[in-house]
Amino acid sequence: VAAKFPDSTFWKFLAYHQSHVIWAGCSLHDLIQPSFSFLVGVSLPFSIASRTAKGQSRGQMIAHAVWRAVLLVLLGVFLRSMTAKQTNWTFEDTLSQIGFGYVPLFLLGFTCRRWQWAAFVAILLGYWAAFALYPLPSSSFDYQAVGVPADFPHYTGFMSHWNKNSNLAWAFDTWFLNLFPRPSPFLFNRGGYATLSFIPTLATMILGLIAGGWLKGQLPVVSSQFAGNSNSSLRAPSSALRVLLLTGLLLLALGLFSHLLGLCPNVKRIWTPTWTLFSGGWCFLLLAAFYYLLDSPLPAPHSALRASLSFPLRVIGANSIAAYILAHGPDRFIADSLKIHFGTTWLDAFGPAYSPLLLGTAILFLEWLILLWLYRQKIHIRI
Numbered sequence: 001v002a003a004k005f006p007d008s009t010f011w012k013f014l015a016y017h018q019s020h021v022i023w024a025g026c027s028l029h030d031l032i033q034p035s036f037s038f039l040v041g042v043s044l045p046f047s048i049a050s051r052t053a054k055g056q057s058r059g060q061m062i063a064h065a066v067w068r069a070v071l072l073v074l075l076g077v078f079l080r081s082m083t084a085k086q087t088n089w090t091f092e093d094t095l096s097q098i099g100f101g102y103v104p105l106f107l108l109g110f111t112c113r114r115w116q117w118a119a120f121v122a123i124l125l126g127y128w129a130a131f132a133l134y135p136l137p138s139s140s141f142d143y144q145a146v147g148v149p150a151d152f153p154h155y156t157g158f159m160s161h162w163n164k165n166s167n168l169a170w171a172f173d174t175w176f177l178n179l180f181p182r183p184s185p186f187l188f189n190r191g192g193y194a195t196l197s198f199i200p201t202l203a204t205m206i207l208g209l210i211a212g213g214w215l216k217g218q219l220p221v222v223s224s225q226f227a228g229n230s231n232s233s234l235r236a237p238s239s240a241l242r243v244l245l246l247t248g249l250l251l252l253a254l255g256l257f258s259h260l261l262g263l264c265p266n267v268k269r270i271w272t273p274t275w276t277l278f279s280g281g282w283c284f285l286l287l288a289a290f291y292y293l294l295d296s297p298l299p300a301p302h303s304a305l306r307a308s309l310s311f312p313l314r315v316i317g318a319n320s321i322a323a324y325i326l327a328h329g330p331d332r333f334i335a336d337s338l339k340i341h342f343g344t345t346w347l348d349a350f351g352p353a354y355s356p357l358l359l360g361t362a363i364l365f366l367e368w369l370i371l372l373w374l375y376r377q378k379i380h381i382r383i
Helices: 009-016 031-051 060-080 096-107 114-131 157-162 168-179 195-218 220-226 230-260 274-293 301-315 320-326 330-342 354-377
Strands: none
Touching: 031 096, 031 168, 031 195, 031 274, 060 096, 060 320, 096 114, 096 195, 096 320, 114 157, 114 168, 114 274, 157 330, 168 195, 195 274, 195 320, 230 274, 274 301, 301 320, 301 354, 320 330, 320 354, 330 354
């Protein structure tokens, strides 16, 4: 739609935040993957507590975590192969990235918060140092041969260690991905995405693990919610919010300054340490906002209204894996079916410029109805 109205600031703004930035920077769309990864960590303390209450041993839980990790990695490969002529062995998909880091995250779930913070810092510093020490390409390096256009914005000086398809993660993939059968040698990822991004993605999940620990009850005032003390219960949201907000703002500031000071660029596609800090800050702020809107104590009438307003989101959240898969394959089938059974005249109801928006809205609604049916039938697809 924005392409049809190039002078519209409104559509330009929406289009920007529905697209990934070219390299450095951040849009709302760029925050989807870190938010998904962050929530894996947030849910982990609750998952461990639930499994412990059911009598599962630590060995059983670790074995299940390994099984879950393998399935997530392979599910990501499957989704990447849906339009390929053979299995497309790449691992930059969100699910594969989470899968690679899930077992270390699960093991950290049994440690104290001090060790979790120590692991977070060690990952970021180690990953930053690995990129910084990797040799820069020569002045004659052919960027166009690795899918980088001539007019693509390049960093100079120290920050050039994180340029597209000439960095450590790209070099690793040119070796690692060619160990798998493929129709032609792997030379580059067109978007610049890389397998090794699972390492800093693990750091993002650790941030979620820490946040989940706070919300589960490690904050004294929050835990008093479950102790029958009504006065403390009313103060709980403000205490939890304060910690989440302050942590989010601190991480945002650290990420912003490390980019502005030239220590490391803020690039989501290779998940730089700066991106981990910056996006992690946004994840904390988003969690704080949803916690305030959905979990803070309210009188019964307001609570019922809030439950009704949040229902569409809960339908999706109850089957997040199914929702992710629906958006990466069946959506094409749904689009074709809509055109076959209802024609295409309705797509031009507001003019041809808006037809993609109408089609996308219809697809989203039908996918949500599928998730609603699963929700009503109490079918929750989990790994």
